[in-house]
Amino acid sequence: MRHSLPLTPQFYVTAPQSCPYIDGRRERKLFTALQGSGATALNDKLSKQGFRRSQNVLYRPSCADCTACLSARIRVSDFRPTRSQRKTLARNRHIRREVTSPWATEEQYALFRRYLSARHAEGGMADMDIFEFAAMIEETPVRTRVIEYWDDRPAVDGGDPALRAVCLTDVLDDGLSMVYSFYDPDRLPDSLGTQIILDHVDIAREAGLPFVYLGYWVPGSPKMGYKAQFSALEIFKNREWRPIGAPEDHADETHPLSVEPIAEQVARIDLPDQIG
Template identity: 40%
Template sequence: MSSNAPHQPVRDLRFFLTVPHACSYLEGREATTLFLDPQESHSEGVYDALALLGFRRSGRHLYRPHCEGCSACLSVRIPVADFAPSRSQRRVRRRNADLRWQVRPALYDPEHYALYDRYIRTRHADGDMYPPSHEQYRTFLTLDEPYARLMEFRLGHQLLGVTAFDRLDHGLSAIYTFFDPDPTWNRRSLGTFAVLSLVAYAQHLGLPHLYLGYWIRECRKMAYKEAYQPLEVLDGRHWRRLLTAG
């Protein structure tokens, strides 16, 4: 079990709630989201403190689910020092040993957007992010802040994937990954490799955690997060280790 107190009190910050809307993950459910007031400063320590309380970033917004009568969304993170890759994850590492990755500021890049556009149109044409647009991409994944980063993966000069993440005082926070949807690359499992690369990068930086966002037991789209062990879940204000993947 681990328990982390936020770096500073957050009780004086202003928040607001969205109106109920259709849940993106559980059919037939309504969702409500708690946002940090955009007028509040994202000063040093605020983001770190809110992340420990289960908040995520999307563009310039810090948020977390706040649904009446439902607590299905669980914040999860990997304690990277104890991470034990499975046999299949070790195979993914070997298959991608020829890729090189580079960390860059989270600024707009036409090459990145072209890959994002193909990814959304091929893999998520039935999702909330379809159809993609330059404005949507900029709002979601670009941010000129020192903590916002992009990790790109290349085979030679060819861009195969990009992962957006934030560097916090107590870990990295994975935001979104997109990659080349051509079936040629399926065997590489680029989504898995992106998570493994963030684990390795957190270890390299000496940071204790990789935050994976929200996990819902009943949602098949989120089942992949159970494959990263050990996994910790936010239970109220305390992070507790899941004893089994289930």
């Protein structure tokens, strides 16, 4: 018997689990498969509506009593680095960017393990082995690049260049989506996480792409506070993109009455014409 994929994406909801951003909260995700010839169009369209990609899945937080996770992006044309960010750029002027296909390497995995051990030892990725890491990097049905950041200074003393940071990046029709990034935890004074974002703004500008998608910003979460430090930041709230304004103005997103029913959320999703 011949089987075919449904023409319209099917949406599902995960079981609740502990929230990694706000203590005492439970998180839940709305998700759909990303596959077939319409994968690129679906990724482009849903990324504009607050969805994120993880391998061949698109997801968006859909918690029962909280809407604190807000998708964030930088407007490239209006972005201006702060004084601190300019210092970060100067501090990392020796870092060399290398853009590659989505292919996992042993160097990447070694850096990834060091990063998790130092920064997210209790997180959901803490037990990820090299095969799962390779799947995270390589299983993509859309246009994806791995952007590596190398330090050539060790080679001056006869050593090998050192891999300092990596970002898995999707190329959307209107910008770059930073799917996942990690960096050398022994180089915290170098602010490599900030450096990666600043460099993605440069890449997007060179490519004529208007936005850099940063993932979710969560008001009140120390883990996500750094995103609000970037100028020209927009958040996706109440089904539209808007300037972030004052971060404290979004504290009410943890109120349970801010949540729409799942059926209403799905009904309001705008799908590409060719698949929905």
